[in-house]
Amino acid sequence: MEKITLFWFRRDLRLDDNLGLYYAYENEDCVLPLFIFDTQILDELPSKKDARVEFILQQVKAIHEQLKDFGSSILIKHGKPEEVFEELVEEFEIANVYTNRDYEPYARKRDQAIADLLKKHQIAFLDFKDQVIYEKDEITTDSGSFYKVFTPYSKTWLRKFNATKFGPVSLDGRKNRLYQTEPLPLPTLNELGFEQTDIHIPRLEIDKDLIKKYDKTRNFPALDGTSRLGVHLRFGTISIRKLAIQAKALNETYLNELIWREFYMMVLYQQPEVVDKSFKPQYDRIPWRNDKEEFQKWCEGKTGYPLVDAGMRQLNRTGYMHNRVRMVTASFLTKHLLIDWRWGETYFAEKLLDYELSSNNGGWQWAAGTGTDAQPYFRVFNPSSQLEKFDKDRRYVKKWVSEFGTDGYPEPMVDHKMARERALEVYKEALGK
Structure with a gap:
């Protein structure tokens, strides 16, 4: 049986500028993308009409279509992640598992459990920073503690950001690193236990003119003055690095909102009891x-x-x-x-x-x-x-x-x-x- 490496998509539903996916293709010979519809999360949702589940399925389908051009596919599972990985180690000979880090308490506990499970099978669990520019304790005070006030945090964040060159990573030229397979089956929304909604999710578009005027329009709710990219940041259908680079060039107030996002992620990581x-x-x-x-x-x-x-x-x-x-x-x-x-x-x-x-x-x-x-x-x-x-x-x-x-x-x-x-x-x- 051919050894494969799994790349586990979570909050990074894109092929473009996806760091964990890039490193999997860079370092491994045969990569099979994976997505798990986590029933431990889905079963807690109060309604079976949830546009977010619909959106995730749409994005997974989009990845599925893109991978066809590489002669590959994405493996979709539905269940508890630990149980899914127990099945996967029986189904495949797995070399390594790559993924991008998540900082929420449930995700950290889940990932530790998966890492421990894989270790028993001599499989490495390799995770990477992707959904933020700076994570965990990369932005600290002079004494090494985490910032509890936003303004000094943002100043340190900006100094570091302005001194760093960021370049997007691409999978171009690495098609031969993908697991070659016929397209794998995709579940329907009903099979996941959910129904369609009539809620519209804004399409992924960086409106440069809107961002340029953001500081002047953002406080007036009757205006179309905000980017509506929040859902795309949430599920990683847009690269935070690409967006932050654009924001730096277009509007410092907009960039400041992205820094607020990372500030709160850092606080949650440092003090999950909040x-x-x-x-x-x-x-x-x-x-x-x-x-x-x-x-x-x-x-x-x-x-x-x-x-x-x-x-x-x-x-x-x-x-x-x-x-x-x-x-x-x-x-x-x-x-x-x-x-x-x-x-x-x-x-x-x-x-x-x-x-x-x-x-x-x-x-x-x-x-x-x-x-x-x-x-x-x-x-x-x-x-x-x-x-x-x-x-x-x-x-x-x-x-x-x-x-x-x-x-x-x-x-x-x-x-x-x-x-x-x-x-x-x-x-x-x-x-x-």
Whole structure:
């Protein structure tokens, strides 16, 4: 039996500028690409209509088609990764397994288990950095500790980035390194246990003109002023290196957003307990009200605050919410309603196409005042003044809240002044201020 090397796709669904895949082809004689639909993740999804699963299947199919040109294919499995690899070591004579690193707690635990399993069969598990520019502890303070504040982190990140030359890697000329096989079967969405949705996922396109104007347009939700590349970064259908190089040339504000993404990934790697605990432990003393009826109104976009309601309805219908509005809706839930940030984070995780644990967690803890580099607890967004500032003519609100301006639109569920004062009092008491 011919020895093969497996390349395991996860959050890197592309052939172009994929570092782990490149090194597999560079170093090995016979490479078979692999993707596993992980039932440990899929079984936890609350709905069988999830556009993200549909998107992943579409991208795997695209890779499948591209590999045909190489005379190869991609092996698709559906199950628990450990069980899948137990089967694979029986099915193939495997030399090595290559993959790209993932920094989320579940992924790290999974990968360690796979590495241990393979080691028993004398198979190496080789992983590479691909979904970030800088990982783990590559950006540290002078004393070697990790940054807990974004601004100094970003300055160090930029200095290192500007001093480094990045070049994309290509598989050109390495077709003979691929496992030669007839196209392998692909599952259908139904076979995976999911159904089609009517949610549109924006196509992969770097709009240079949009990015050039990003700093001027990004805060206005009625404008088409953001790149909508989040879902592509999440699943690795775009190379972060290529995007960061473009951003450096086009708009430093946009590049700064990519640095925020890596900052939160670094925080999650260094302190995985932030998944369910406040980064600042004293904030876990806050006695959240957690009113279920109020939470439901927030989820449905029926709070009586137009900008909050428009954002929630946009999220529910499209799987996307404008970044400025994400901050306003999160602040409203945690400060106005005093509902635990973990409730909101979980809801966003279920709905957002571009859901990424580190960024979602970091953003929610920022809004609640509980996280690293968070807005202070005494800063409470006024959703009415935010509306005046960023959607003055109500274009965004009118698009998503059809009954706005009619008798059918509800009164505000809570008075802003009262809610702000209540939040300050509760936070102060919990923090011993």
